Amino acid sequence: MPDFELNSFSKILGATVLLLIGCDSRPIDKQKTPLRSNSTVNHSPDPLIVEVTGSDYQWQLRYPGADGQLHTPDDIHAVRHPHVPVHTKTIFQLNSHDFLYTFAVPKLNLNEIAVPDLTFTIEFTVDKVGEIEFQGDQFCGYTHPELSGTLIVESQEEFEAWLKTMQQKK
């Protein structure tokens, strides 16, 4: 189930130029060189760490609350479509409660797996607000549309407002 309402600003698709600062997973298509920022942008010094867990063919998302720590009582939970702030180094900690899943963001050349009891991370920074499609899969022969979704890149203020909304849903 969608966990958010799309804002009009986030419906900018296609023409959006993604300025990727970096990612630590090897690109899936080595022919494509990720675009790098040549502009001067003030990046938040602390990365945002999000736990992304495959569970019963869904992505469970866990964000740190006010204490900035994961797995504390003020954690904020969401499902499927991650929100991230623009210009902020973001780390997804991929894990699974059950199956082996894949998590790929083709436009960011990210492609990783989620495995129970193991944690693999992907890091990225996006310097433009907008929506980026991600693809999830599981190895059972069926497609699971709910494993794919949209990465919502928004301003810090909008991101914090979204977090607050999600926290209130708790």
Add this chain to the structure above:
Amino acid sequence: MIAVPQLRKRTSFQLLQRLTFFILPAVLTVGCSGDKAPSSPTTGKVSIPARPEISSKIENSVRVLGTVPDFSLTDQTSQPFGMSELRGKVWIANFFFTQCTATCPQQTLQMTSLQKQLQTDERWNEIQLLSISVDPENDSPEALKKYARQSGADEEHWKFLTGDRAAIWNLSQEGFKLGVGEAPDNEEMPLFHSSKFVLVDAQGQIRGYFDGLTKAGVDELIDSINIIFDERVAVPPEILDPLWLDGRKQAQLKTISEFEVFHDFQFNDKIAESGIRFRNQIVDDAGKHYKAVHYDHGNGVSIADVDGDGLSDLYFTTQVGSNELWKNLGNGTFQNITETAGVGVVEPIGVTASFADIDNDGDPDLYVTSVRGGNFLFENDGTGKFKDVTEGSGLAYRGHSSGAVFFDYDRDGLLDLFLCNVGVYTTEEQGRHGYYIGFKDAFAGHLKPDERNEKSILYKNLGNNRFENVSAEMKLEDVSWAGDASPIDANEDGWPDLYVLNMQGHDEYYENIEGKHFEKKSLELFPKTPWGSMGIKAFDFDNDGHQDIFITDMHSDMSTEVGPDREKLKSEMRFPDRLVQAGEFNTQPGRESIWGNAFYHKQPDGSFQEASDPLGAENYWPWGLSVGDLNADGFEDVFITSSMSYSFRYAVNSVLLNNRGKKFLDSEFILGVEPRRGGRTAMPWFNLDCSGADKDHNDCEGRSGSTVAWSAIGTKSSVIFDLDHDGDLDIVTNDSNSEPLVLISNLADKQENLHFLEVKLVGTKSNRDGLGAKVTVKSGANTYTKVYDGVTGYLSHGLYPLYFGLGDSETVESIEVVWPSGGKQAVAGPIESNQTIELKEK
């Protein structure tokens, strides 16, 4: 939908009426002489099917009233016809006889009416009509043929059957629960039988009895046919009629001009004629509860002459139920001797089996592997009866075992064993039939080496049916996710080396250092290997005297959807690097795997050059391969078992005809291997209750009530040998959750100049069957070389005569054998072709 009349929604009251209608006819053995059934039939008892409970769940469903037992009779064209031909079809049967003048003409009239209504429906090819004669003495195939013509039967879809009277009567009484008997007091009508039409579904289940004398009965029957078809959900939907299949066939037929070699012959699936009634069964992890776990890798089939009669017998393995040993009776027929042979292995979840003469007494012994049910060693007494000698043998390993490779690594004359163990892919939880349920993340097992790796084992044969694990001292401690392996003397020093397949990473190659230990030289000889290796066969592709290696890769084809137009290309490999680069070798920078089949072509300098693409060795979703000279032209051809089955699309079994050592040419359609018998591409896979226990199942989406999930058919293992002793090579398979293919070649009829030589070896200093021997045959200007390695197909190892196709040559000038002992032996010709010769080691 059946065109006329359309399916109507029913009220509960109507359903109640109809259920009553279904059940009672089974009791009323309506006779040909009228509706009066005798109170006590003269032969046998008429069982009454239990009345099903009627509940609110039965809307738009028809109950299962029983299962038709296996039978095989003879049709109006004198061909065998029975359950083998009917499986996967919805069929309607009745009993009659041609001389019957009472109800039979009306029955036949109604059947003709039924045919007329059904034959315009798009599913007509999935429907079969049967009229079975209860008077076979008078109803010969010729008589039935005449009757069929008079009745206006579409004879492809409406079969008239005859056969043994007792068998037919028993089928009527016990199989269909319909009375049949003699009425000696009635001179005009000395036989009585039911006039009902029986509806049977694609799984052989009886779904209803209908009045065969009235239009109302036929209308009711058509409604039920509609309901049964509505129960079916094809996963994925295209498997019922893959539109690309005919296009593929036409395209392949157009390539015939490329063939320099003989190809004017056909394979025909003669499962019915063979008498083989084995049916592979799968655990739920490969079916209803499908997940990506190694149970979907299927089972092997092995051959050896277990009773010394000169004919190769077949041993089929299955996950659920009993493995089966089928004795070759000659003339293409087989008999199930599992029970007397004592090799059923019923409870364990079977994987595969290998025949090898472990005690050098001249008969093949048998080693059977299972998933956590233990492995079993059976000693043959020479007559095809086996004794379980597992205890004390040292071979009772209990784990996730797979292929078992017998070879004499230390050349002491006793066959040693390399047992492939895949890895820990199961939990402690047990499912139906006692199988251990697989991990949900089993496919990531190689990322958890500490928990999930499971070493394969090298056993040394100590004699007296005892083996010892010598993996550590021989430095052969392999932790690959290995389903199988093959001996290969890659450096040609006379010591058998070992190639170990890895289904989730780089393969391993171990050089045998004069029987003292093994050295891993994978990267030196094979810097790139397939990532998902499943099958292997070493053979001399171009008759240069050196062994090449063909490896099939299944897992690479899993990474992305491969359309029919991409099957000859390597996979695009979409799995994350994390998954495919794990493992000892693959973490090295810059190293990449081959994303598909590999063909290692031996070069004059001793190296192997990977040449799968230029040689045309790629195919889609392969498991393993069997190799043999299918057209007897002197060049080895290849049969690749393929297709994943549930829940993936249909994939063809591939036949690669060797174009005189220059290239492989796709020929499965040209040679009649595809399409399969009756054009079948799919079959019932499992049942679901979409209104109850299974309502959350993926295949129940948008459905209610009884549902049958259909899957693409898939072959896993195969063996090539001269099944019927007619001089050409045939193919038998082991198909998951299905009966085998028995593909009989007609080369011997089509090739007037068929020349071949079969060579059987008898070792004296070497192991008794000479496994590991290199045999070179000179014939005309050609020299053919084979190494007897016992590798018969995917997961399968056995004993068989070496078959040399000789092309145009009628004689052999010489045979040279290099025995595993090191001894060389030459036999001077001329030796006549078209015979089997036995060579004893001197």
